[in-house]
Amino acid sequence: MFFRKFFISLQILLRSSVLLIGILLPTSTIATIYQCHTNGELALQDTPCPTDVPQTEIDVVIKNDKKRNIGSNQYDQSQFSAWENELIDAGKVSVGMSTNALIQSWGSPVDINRSAYSPEQWVFRSGRYTYKYAYIRDGAVVNWQD
Incomplete structure (x- = not known):
């Protein structure tokens, strides 16, 4: 009986975790780029510069470039009669x-x-x-x- 309750609780926890992860996934990401100045040269990297090298931190926002057209029902109305266009618009x-x-x-x-x-x-x-x-x-x- 204990194991049955344990597995049911585990299933609920896993389902909740998956839902929470899906909700919290960002549509954009923030990254930090480090500018390191060594021997007069500029290097850009994703890890901090060595301790003896001057650095500048740059925050970069990387956005999801996919565009969604949710709910848009655009079509060439000239392909259909006025009667069909009314039906299409009404679903x-x-x-x-x-x-x-x-x-x-x-x-x-x-x-x-x-x-x-x-x-x-x-x-x-x-x-x-x-x-x-x-x-x-x-x-x-x-x-x-x-």
Whole structure:
């Protein structure tokens, strides 16, 4: 019984630690560069200069250069009709909508199921454990479930 409680406590601690590390990871890093002046020459290094050499410390901020466009849904509106653009902007789907407009509205499908006689079933993730479905025939939506 003791070991069971110990392992449960350890699991909780590990999960909490992973979450805390993820939250605390910086998007930028601060580093110190040392300027060492020896024999009239300038050296830049990441470790302190020897004790008998004059040094200058420079703090450098290294930022993450990746740009994120979270929430931006930019697309070429001229590719779609006004009706499809309204649906895309609202994140909705309707019968007759093109597959390209469907992808702009709901994103890329996680799976496409095909059979011999029925329309294709496009599967979209709508939550962690939930899905939405669009049924496609000849490049257009013929039905959907959300």
